[in-house]
Amino acid sequence: MIQAILVFNNHGKPRLVRFYQRFPEEIQQQIVRETFHLVLKRDDNICNFLEGGSLIGGSDYKLIYRHYATLYFVFCVDSSESELGILDLIQVFVETLDKCFENVCELDLIFHMDKVHYILQEVVMGGMVLETNMNEIVAQIEAQNKLEKSEGGLSAAPARAVSAVKNINLPEIPRNINIGDINIKVPNLSQFV
């Protein structure tokens, strides 16, 4: 079982913090800091496995981490997970992020923290591996995003929405789209032009 998934940058600032076991808030922050210190000491050419720190549970737990550019992805797992398998899982997760965000970088993670959570939810659920097929995950995420957009609730990606909208030839969009029984009201986008 995966205990926790932490993503932080080279200075220790957390970018994604997800615990699958309950810890009080201060302990959570302490764990992030401790993990950061442990991982920072590691050279780049040594193995990616660390015995866990004292806070996150004892001798059965290992930290498996990968360093991508400015970010550390750390999975804290117990002995029931295969270590080499988790390394691959981190890779799958990062590649999925790449597909969803198009050349993902740290800024994407910073500004779309909730989206990253949603993507993670499709890969790991309740501390267990749910799905590893990238295409399926991406398809699901896109379906959900579409659902959200259609409700008219713009989530934290106005920049992309704006650029997308700018490319649309606005005067040609009808005000109402009727497809069979579904009646979708197109919102007034003029304020974004």
Next chain:
Amino acid sequence: MVLPSLKLPELIQEIRGAKTQAQEREVIQKECAHIRAAFREGDAPQRHRQLAKLLYVHMLGYPAHFGQMECLKLIASPRFTDKRVGYLGAMLLLDERQDAHLLITNSIKNDLSQGTQPVQGLALCTLSTMGSAEMCRDLANEVERLLLRPSPYIRKKAVLAAVHMIRKVPELSDIFLPPCTQLLRERHHGILIGTITLITELCERSPAALPHFRQVVPQLVQILRILVMSGYSAEHSVAGISDPFLQVKILRLLRILGRNHEESSEAMNDMLAQVATNTDTSRNAGNAVLYETVLTIVDIPSASGLRVLAVNILGRFLLNSDKNIRYVALTSLLQLVQSDHSAVQRHRPTVVECLKDPDASLSRRALELSLALVNSSNIRSMTQELQGFLESCPADLRADCASGILLAAERFAPTKRWHIDTIMQVLTTAGAHVRDDAVANLTQLIGGAEELHAYSVCQLYNALAADISQQPLVQVAAWCIGEYGDLLLSGSCEEAEPLQVQEEEVLTLLEKVLQSHLSLPATRGYALTALMKLSTRIQGDNNRIRQIVSIYGSCLDIELQQRAVEYNALFRKYDHMRPAILEKMPLVEHGGPQDDEAGEGKEEPWNPNRESQSPTKTPTANLLDLLDLLNGASGDAQPPPALDLTPGGSLLHLLDLPSTTPSLAPIPGLKVFDREGLQINLSFVRPPEIPALLLITATASNTSKSDVTHFVCQAAVPKSFQLQLQIPSGDTVPAQGGPPITQVLRVLNPNKAPLRMRLKLTYNHFGQSVQEIFEVKDFPPDTWQ
């Protein structure tokens, strides 16, 4: 009226713009105030944005508990956007310990039964992340229904939710066990992964489920076969291996099912061999599958050829350039070393190579494995390697390495000299990190190896002269120089280069140790006592030693002061006793781990437990006279065996041998004294475990009309024997057959010489004090043969 507040990206920008922690805190506090106000106002459309901001702030470590109720409201809202953020908030902010969490049970129930697919997915996800036991019980039926829905998306999530529920409420296993077999027939990999996780969980929790699931072993093997043979499949392949995650999970489940079960293992043997030989190991994914296969082969009762293959694969892993592979290989070899010792031995050279790796995780594993691989044939080379490692290893591994080397040396030392050398080297390199009893062990070892006394003392002297900072080494060296100073000074060491040491040099060195600020108080104690012992070993006069000792008579450290004062007394009033007291110590029985006195007060641990009688000073002196009488009678002029080194203490210092219950053929007793109704009878027991030991019970009985009071019995034996008197049961024998006094005497007779004993009795009888001394010569032959 909602105050204008920042949108999430703007908030993030501002936080990033803050130059100091205090500034960041200010921005966040301001924003939190806005959020709280917005929550109070209850503005529905904006609620999800506020919560999103709050979650961001929460990730940075700021308190966010006031958002918990908002999560509930958002979950209850019909909009997907709201639900999404609401469920995320629930997962991050709520947990079993807050009462609020139960309130979402109803919302989850509704969403599970009526929601759209994504909503159902969200609900299942939340349930499996923070579902408490009560929630799981309430929602078990819903989840079970969802297991049979047509959509694979929902089913895979439902299966994993079931795993979580079983963890929380084990009784629910009954509900989720039946669908498993059905679910295994699915083609969808997500469902398969989930199902296998579920089955694994069920099997681990209750052994009763094992027989049920052993029937599906053929099915599992089939799935694995399809995966391995199917070749490239774009969907699930990672680096050319088709769905390594699923393969790994299946292999793990096969391991659990096949453990201790011949039949299942047979069914999987072929498949395991196939996977082991056909997997492409150029990338990590292949290695993950191969590694899991190896673990499975090793854990189940498999064919021996297969096991050898597995160990060889692990050996190959050790040579892999990828550090991660080496790490996992070392870990599993460590587990294997108990069961397949010889197979792992073959890879010993590679393991030793890994010791030199700069990676701390790897070298730690390699150290554990190397220590497990030491045996009597490779002890010398391994110790050399380990000592090399000890010199260069990081500080946290030193203690483990040092104690490992010492333990291995103790178990497998080929010669005593090698053993002593090894311990000395460890102490020189890593003295500060060894365990406390290393000093005691080493002194005991040196003491026992008579032929090596000269050699050890020379080596230790050299080591001490080079460096006086390593405390354990200094302590041992001081003790040795004290004990065997005469050998050191005579330079009579054949095994090493002859060493010419002057008395003055030795004294200077010991003084240096005494005065150095690096020395611990215990070390100073050792040095002081060593100086005292040297006073009898050296030929020159003792003025220097007397000076030092008298200086320390006013030392601030109480232990040192006491010693110095006592030694001073030895010089002045009891000079005649000094040689006897400071003679060489006899070997002490190694008490093993029960000996918990070590280090401080090392003179005391050499003492047996204080069962010996402890009279005051005068009986000791008298006893010496007694012994002189006895020895005078037999014509010897040597002093008696060494006495206790703390004057004013107890009686003859002897081997402490465990009391054993007598179990032999009875030896006839002996009446040795009879006067005016007082009789002394001796009875004998020879415990079979220790042939040289004789236990004598002296019984003093009184048939006269008057009590015998203040009864003291003392005994002495010739030089070749060793005697110990235990505490008598009393000192009064009441008149006319009252309960007698018994006293146990222990005699050690290693040379099996004829036993003679001189007894001295003092008591009051009939109002008079009586003293009797007599010799007992005619002991039964069984007592000493």
